[in-house]
Amino acid sequence: MKLGMVGLGKMGGNMAARLRDKGHEVVGYDFDPRVSDVGSLAELVGRLEAPRTVWLMVPAGEPTDGAVEELGGLLDAGDLIIEGGNSHYVKDREHADALKDQGVRYVDAGVSGGVWGRENGYGIMVGGAPEDVERAKPIFDALTPDEGGGYVHAGGVGAGHFVKMVHNGIEYGMMQAFAEGFELMQASDIVDDVPGTFDSWREGTVVRSWLLDLLVRALEEDPELEALRGYAQDSGEGRWTVQAAVDHAVPAPAITAALYARFASRQEDSPAMKVIAALRNQFGGHAVATATDDPVRTPRS
Structure with missing residues (x-):
């Protein structure tokens, strides 16, 4: 798959690297221009073909809220946001509801594995509609351990961050x-x-x-x-x-x-x-x- 990764810190940067190692094409955006492939969220969205998938790995709270809101104005109906930070599960439901009228899909993904995840794989706990989760399954498969396991579709939107x-x-x-x-x-x-x-x-x-x-x-x-x-x-x-x-x-x-x-x-x-x-x-x-x-x-x- 080709996807955007927003936030290339200790977690997001290693996740992007593991995805590339597994053959996926990742366009990364970060405030640090030394690690960023593009200069803005708008440029990132422009580098992706519809239907787009954008994974957020930014701190919970205002940074995530701001990124979701900005992406909501840039993405089209049928595009998918995967929120992979440690947001409160109640916020996930608010984000999904806010994007619903635009037709932008939303999945929340709790991620565990720390700085060792690139080598060992991550634990991924997902919440969202079955069709949205299935669409992103190749990404989850690449991020989880090679020997299997480490993945659950826990329920609807919010369930991934609740179990995380x-x-x-x-x-x-x-x-x-x-x-x-x-x-x-x-x-x-x-x-x-x-x-x-x-x-x-x-x-x-x-x-x-x-x-x-x-x-x-x-x-x-x-x-x-x-x-x-x-x-x-x-x-x-x-x-x-x-x-x-x-x-x-x-x-x-x-x-x-x-x-x-x-x-x-x-x-x-x-x-x-x-x-x-x-x-x-x-x-x-x-x-x-x-x-x-x-x-x-x-x-x-």
């Missing part, structure tokens, strides 16, 4: 569990080889996974993770997953706790923990650290 949102919420919980296990073993006086323990879990255990492989890789580079700050940003999907759980009255304590742990990581001196320390001192006479004390790792009780 849930996927990322699960990822939050898995990462948090590995992180807590690391800290527990490191804090003990029992385990001498924490990196080796994680490495041993990569084969034959029920927790083996690609995330575990990546953690072992990180520990090989820096066994104590001393070069890193204990700060973790959240990209939005974790919050949306928790909100969706509330909306549907589904208990999601692990994902919610993992999200809150990321919030806690951004506090150099947690006000909440100050309250905990004060209360422990009041009811139990427990020693408290003052603002002038040096932070020292103490044995866990």
Whole structure:
């Protein structure tokens, strides 16, 4: 197929390269002229033959909204937009409805695989009408792993980003569990080889996974993770997953706790923990650290 790719960053650039490796013709557009094939969205649309297919890989929110709106004014009836960023699923329905009168088709595609996707393939989670999804299937086949799998047509418009949102919420919980296990073993006086323990879990255990492989890789580079700050940003999907759980009255304590742990990581001196320390001192006479004390790792009780 011949398609346009809008957004040639870490994900979009590697996806375009993999598609080209698989024989597809990709016309890329990016604000960075060093990587862009064209100078504008209008030029990109002009380089494609009808019915056109344009894949968006730009940040969720205003960048995506603006790109969809601009493309809506450039594309013709029968053309297809695939929105591959991490947009909120409600936005997908709004975009599809806004394009409907013009006859422009819309598919949302959650993409997982990070910077390793060009080599290993991506997980693609798609939402849209069956005929639109089938039309784009050669693209999805090229992006997913060579050995098969990694693809689902999850439902109508919005379903692709909904399941990608849930996927990322699960990822939050898995990462948090590995992180807590690391800290527990490191804090003990029992385990001498924490990196080796994680490495041993990569084969034959029920927790083996690609995330575990990546953690072992990180520990090989820096066994104590001393070069890193204990700060973790959240990209939005974790919050949306928790909100969706509330909306549907589904208990999601692990994902919610993992999200809150990321919030806690951004506090150099947690006000909440100050309250905990004060209360422990009041009811139990427990020693408290003052603002002038040096932070020292103490044995866990």
